[in-house]
């Protein structure tokens with residue numbers, strides 16, 4: 001396989017996969033989406049189930065899950081290609097994120113025991129269970145979980161007792177279970193956080209929905225003496241953050257592909273608009289100021305996409321991609337937001353209206369600069385790596 005950042009073309013099998021996703025989005029997702037309200041979080045559970053069945057029939061399933069766990073074992077580069085295409089729709093942030101093409105258990109389960117995988121992971125891979133939540137962030141912060149996590153798991157014989165509060169937990173409204181990171185050691189000690197599978201509806205757990213500037217529903221979770229059996233701990237005691245870090249680093253790369261797909265679609269729409277929209281006696285496309293906005297957007301998008309491909313390529317080679325993933329996530333999400341902002345500007349009031357997807361993309365992309373590591377945290381990581 002040739003390095004796509006050098007050859008400018010994707011390998012044939014990934015081009016074919018991209019075409020499959022493109023057809024699925026055009027023939028299945030777009031017609032459904034046209035029936036939904038602008039601000040609908042996503043399709044209803046019945047519609048989503050039907051979408052997932054159809055995606056599964058053509059092999060768009062469990063793509064990020066290793067073959068040894070029953071998945072497709074798609075490369076990180078392949079995951080980026082799929083996520084980028086899947087984002088090219090009005091619900092662009094929903095599809096790659098929630099996975100209309102589902103079947104991927106939280107990756108920490110690949111590091112658990114075979115029993116844990118059979119009980120919690122296998123039903124997801126086989127399409128019998130929905131998506132769980134992951135609860136790391138707390139009122140005390142999300143960027144620095146080693147210090148911020150105060151939610152405690154205290155061992156009592158064959159079980160732990162969980163007490164504390166988690167914040168901004170996506171999917172907690174629908175999930176049957178979730179992954180929880182809680183403190184089992186001293187405050188401030190990085191090796192003091194452990195990872196658990198917890199029942200989303202058990203006694204002692206209360207949820208409060210929090211509205212945010214995005215198409216997601218987030219929840220506050222309050223744990224008041226929730227009992228979790230010891231066999232639900234993933235990895236050793238104190239190993240939780242290491243498991244989470246491995247997952248977060250790699251997931252930042254395909255996470256970037258959604259924003260890049262959205263920005264591409266916004267730019268394509270804006271180019272067509274500028275050719276026909278006339279002001280002061282000429283189409284916008286004839287104005288140099290507009291041409292430069294389009295040119296800057298295309299250049300920045302091309303660069304961001306190549307940085308993503310490079311990070312994915314290095315991840316697939318098994319290299320340490322902590323810095324690559326930070327560069328990719330920071331550049332991709334910031335670039336996509338800037339481009340959609342320019343597109344809103346060029347569409348005028350129409351760009352801000354809910355008659356068009358730009359307004360929704362703008363809000364959803366704003367979130368991407370915070371989620372999975374804020375831009376400043378990415379910069380800090382890159383700077384520290386360079387200066388070490």
Ligand SMILES: Cc1cc2nc3c(=O)[nH]c(=O)nc-3n(C[C@H](O)[C@H](O)[C@H](O)COP(=O)(O)OP(=O)(O)OC[C@H]3O[C@@H](n4cnc5c(N)ncnc54)[C@H](O)[C@@H]3O)c2cc1C
Pocket residue numbers: 133134135136137138140141142143144167168169170171212214216218367370371372373374375376377380
């Ligand atoms: C839509 C959405 C979905 C989410 N889903 C989940 C979820 O499912 N599970 C979950 O656990 N969390 C989730 N989060 C929370 C998210 O992970 C946190 O918002 C993120 O980690 C930042 O944490 P914080 O908001 O507490 O900000 P803080 O950690 O308090 O940081 C505040 C800001 O300070 C800046 N900053 C931080 N550190 C530095 C530094 N070293 N140098 C300079 N500036 C810095 C950054 O701009 C940062 O955004 C979600 C958030 C959103 C918006």
